[in-house]
Amino acid sequence: MKKIKYRFDPTNLQYVHVKTSVWLKLLRIFGFISASIVAGIILLSIAYSVLDSPKEKLLRREISQYKIQLELLSEKANKADKILSGLEERDDKIYREIFGAEPIDASVRNAGIGGNDKYKSIKNYNNSEEIIKLHKTLDKLNRRIYIQSKSYDELSKLAKEKNEMLVSIPAIQPVANKDLKRVASGFGYRIDPIYRTGKFHEGMDFTSPVGTDVIATGNGVVESIEMKQWGYGNNIVINHGYGYKTRYAHLSKFKVKRGQKIKRGQLIALVGNTGKSTGPHLHYEVLKNNKPVNPANYYFNDLTPEQYEAILKLSSTHNQSFD
Ligand SMILES: [Zn+2]
Missing domain, CATH: 2.70.70.10 (Glucose Permease (Domain IIA))
Incomplete structure (x- = not known):
């Protein structure tokens, strides 16, 4: 039902019918819609800043998974580092000693593998520090493994020669002499x-x-x-x-x-x-x-x-x- 508005006119002491123009009506409707939109945007932006969108939720879960995996990988790299250190020590103190080879200098085993420039492309990310650290550990491991394998090559050559040496060096008496009476x-x-x-x-x-x-x-x-x-x-x-x-x-x-x-x-x-x-x-x-x-x-x-x-x-x- 259409509302009819009246206004009291004090000069005539009577009510008069108030007529609103179409323009005014339209203006009001437009104002109402604009206000609603603005309010909606404000509400939504508040909601978004507090709550995650499903996509964000998924990404966030993925990132936390990556972080966990990164930590696990770092742990694994550290374990490999320890195992390799043990091998290096045994190599220097036992194997190389047996075959008369000099131990490999620590500075050679742990020689650097280039500056930070190598990891430029992964700098300036949230976790870049941990990632660069892992890269460095793995690069160092690779180099040490290479040096260790070279050492084993050298030792296997020496072992072959040692075999040859052991059968060549004089090691028995030149005449049968079990009771040493000769x-x-x-x-x-x-x-x-x-x-x-x-x-x-x-x-x-x-x-x-x-x-x-x-x-x-x-x-x-x-x-x-x-x-x-x-x-x-x-x-x-x-x-x-x-x-x-x-x-x-x-x-x-x-x-x-x-x-x-x-x-x-x-x-x-x-x-x-x-x-x-x-x-x-x-x-x-x-x-x-x-x-x-x-x-x-x-x-x-x-x-x-x-x-x-x-x-x-x-x-x-x-x-x-x-x-
Ligand atoms: Zn003699």
């Missing part, structure tokens, strides 16, 4: 059997009948075969590599040729009494970098510790050498 004279000052004066005996003498087998004490190559009437008499020198050579002197017969490859334990000659010798025996020398060393220290493959003690005692007796 040790006649050792390394050091002895009385010369011919000149009867003190003279340095550069090897060890094993008394044996002529024709007893003489065996190579390590893998190597026959470097020289000499037939002499004096001095060492008929003698063989084997080069074992790694700075080691052995000499077998006063032989009666050779069983190998010059340049021949020899295995430890291989028959190379027969015991004799040639050259400057006062009776059938084998004069055996071990040379390290061309200097004679005590052969008693190079029987470690076939002597027990007790036998080693015994042979040291026997060979250090200040007796007369057979030469």
Whole structure:
């Protein structure tokens, strides 16, 4: 129902019908709508600032998941760091030590991997600090793993050589001598059997009948075969590599040729009494970098510790050498 408005006119003392124009009506309607819109916007913006939209809620949940994952990844990286540190320590203190390699300097293992510029693209984000930290940890890990793998390459090469070295270095007695009864004279000052004066005996003498087998004490190559009437008499020198050579002197017969490859334990000659010798025996020398060393220290493959003690005692007796 349409409302009819009246206004009291005091001059005429009567009510008059009030007529509102269409324009005024329209203006009022427009004003009402504008006010509603403004109020709506204000209300909505308040609501949005306090409450999240569903999309925002989803994003927020995703971000918190990423944060958790980032923390977990950092923890994992730290664990890997610790494991690698253990490997590095064992590498330096045990493996490299065994194979005679110098430990790798910490400054090489932990060398830098470039400045912060590398991580420019991830700077200035909310979590960029943590992300850059993780990047740095992982980059460092990669570098250390690379260095560690190089070290293992080097060690596996050395181990191969070591195997070769262990079979090459003189390590057994040159004649069968289980009860050690053949040790006649050792390394050091002895009385010369011919000149009867003190003279340095550069090897060890094993008394044996002529024709007893003489065996190579390590893998190597026959470097020289000499037939002499004096001095060492008929003698063989084997080069074992790694700075080691052995000499077998006063032989009666050779069983190998010059340049021949020899295995430890291989028959190379027969015991004799040639050259400057006062009776059938084998004069055996071990040379390290061309200097004679005590052969008693190079029987470690076939002597027990007790036998080693015994042979040291026997060979250090200040007796007369057979030469
Ligand atoms: Zn001798």
